[in-house]
Amino acid sequence: MMRKVDVALGARSYPIVIGCGIMDELTAFVRQAGYSPRGMIVTDEHVAPHCAARIAACIARAGVQAEVAVIPAGEQSKSLAQAEQLFTRAISLGLDRKSPIFALGGGVVGDLTGFVAASYMRGVPFIQLPTTLLAQVDSSVGGKVAVNHARGKNLIGAFYQPDAVFMDLDALQTLPAREIRAGLGEIIKYGIICDADFFAWLEAHTADVLALAPDAAAYMIARSCEIKADVVRQDEREGGLRRILNFGHTIAHAVETETGYARYRHGEAVAIGMAGAAQISAAMGLLSSADAARITRLITAMGLPCTAEGVTADAMYADLFHDKKTVGGRIHWVLAACIGRVCVRSDVPEDVVRNTIAGLCS
Known part of the structure; x- marks a missing residue:
């Protein structure tokens, strides 16, 4: 096919x-x-x-x-x-x-x-x-x-x-199994930001996804590309909507920086970042605790990490301000309002961010 x-x-x-x-x-x-x-x-x-x-x-x-x-x-x-x-x-x-x-x-x-x-x-x-x-x-x-x-x-x-x-x-x-799992970090993201049905499909077909069963692989890759293509079509140069593709990436880039881009694959760092973004979303009253738990559960089921090793909370926090999504000293966080819909907020309190990062540092 x-x-x-x-x-x-x-x-x-x-x-x-x-x-x-x-x-x-x-x-x-x-x-x-x-x-x-x-x-x-x-x-x-x-x-x-x-x-x-x-x-x-x-x-x-x-x-x-x-x-x-x-x-x-x-x-x-x-x-x-x-x-x-x-x-x-x-x-x-x-x-x-x-x-x-x-x-x-x-x-x-x-x-x-x-x-x-x-x-x-x-x-x-x-x-x-x-x-x-x-x-x-x-x-x-x-x-x-x-x-x-x-x-x-x-x-x-x-x-x-x-x-x-x-x-x-x-x-x-x-591909080694770890490389497959790394790709699944970004695939999970697409369900969170745009398509609750796709997220539910991933929950229901975890075994086929991990095994790269041909039909499952073709569907999840095509659906991920469709979602990204539609976002890019509407906002090619990241003037607004395209920011939603960065769900989980603010923390992920800090994880990668602190570990010298060597300890974690990008998709693994994104998984950690999505777990953190879900926690911040819940702490801000945007995301229900049930949906935050579903996100963490699916990340874990796909064999991806939710915490980071080899990092410190203070260094991670400082790294956030070198990210491209930080403008004028304000971090533009992509947060989940529910599974299938996200928003961009620049008013996340420092203590919420620091507490979340501390919880991610295992």
Whole structure:
């Protein structure tokens, strides 16, 4: 089964193709796109041995010779230094303004490659080929590309939409269980922010979700992409509504900063952040204790953490003010009013935040 989700952004609209064995669709897309005959595939050292040659051959059949650039795996590669190396590689290959750059890998590869594509010659074509569940339902959709700074995550970046996203479900079969769970953190988020029925479906199908049963995987990925695509369609550049996609992320980014982006996968940090956001929502009188408990229960059922190790409450609190969602010294919290609906508040008392963070520090 193949599913298609359209991200409707006028002239910047693009398709998301989801399914098994979708390389023919990728070849057909590249063949008709009008690209220059030279391109580049950016991937990491873990993904490259599994599928880089196959993807390069697929693209070559469409008339584009794409050289493979392999970066070190891990969050440390999402840096200006690594971006500069890719700029140099692109120049050495003679890439021009119509040369496509393909991101083959997880969120780090996608964010870094998108940043390079947005900047090289003021913007060249960019195609996402996400290979992790987390990247498929989160970073590959929506056009937010960035690298990190020592003082915070994703502080240097742009809004730059891909030409297309191709999600091969076969790639998920090689993922370790922990990587699958990391993707589920973002999937749970979509139910909380927009779709109570989807949240209930996740509660009822936990076993199939964890096993990546084909029908369950195709449905939850497509539904997550539909929700994100609809939010992005209404607010491409995070002027208002798009903030709801950051539910759980304010605390998550503090967890990642304090643990050097090494202890937790992004989806695990988001799970901790969602548990904290649910607690703050309840403390503010927005969310019922029953719904807060449902959120924590589903996070736990999916094998994700609700508390953080290796952090301190004071350092976590200080980190909150380096987050992009903090404007004029005020933190814009995305909080849950119920499962399926959230709001943005900037009036959360300091003691509520500090008490919540203290409870998250195990």
